[in-house]
Amino acid sequence: MTEIKQSSTNFSNKLALSDECSEAYASNIIGGQWTLVICSWLLSGKLRFGELKKKLPGITERMLTLQLRKLEEHKIISRTVYAEVPPRVEYELTEIGYGLKSVIMELEAWGTSHKKLIGEQPV
Template sequence: MAYTLHVIGGRWKASILYNLLEGRMRYNELRRAIPGVSERMLVAQLRELEEHGLVKRNVFPEVPPRVEYELTELGKSTEAMLQCMSAWGNMHRQKEQVVAAQ
């Protein structure tokens, strides 16, 4: 578990991976899909995920350069875990909202 948290832990990595489950995304698409993430943090988190082999960065030789990110096979293997984390969060967020409303 410690290694898993080392690789995907942090505030934004799970969100990045979860968004990339839908397929390739350009940098600006990712940034729009993850409210609150700064440009600097998104770049840093993407680089770390790339270093761990979860995300692949594709640069197309165009002017201006087009960059897309996609999950590698290793990155795709996180899908079940990310889906469980999402379901857990949705379930408990609803409970928290009910308690707060009382």
């Protein structure tokens, strides 16, 4: 967020990886702290800024804004502003955004079984 330093090694590493590995590319896009959770909420329908905020306990408005902007920039969500007062802004998954559904489901399934495995660990 804020500003990325395009001369950093980190930047060029990410670029190179993204270039040759689609999974690294995808991970860079959706890897943010709240990104996937936002998407998974949006999977069940459009939501307003304030509604998302309520669903994500602990997120700051700044973080939510940043993540939404990033998602919008990557065409994963669309943003609709209604010229009302007080303002109303709705966020909705785009088609490619909705395509994340299977990714999210796989991740969720894996996460669940991993949690279970670790939980079973003999102490």
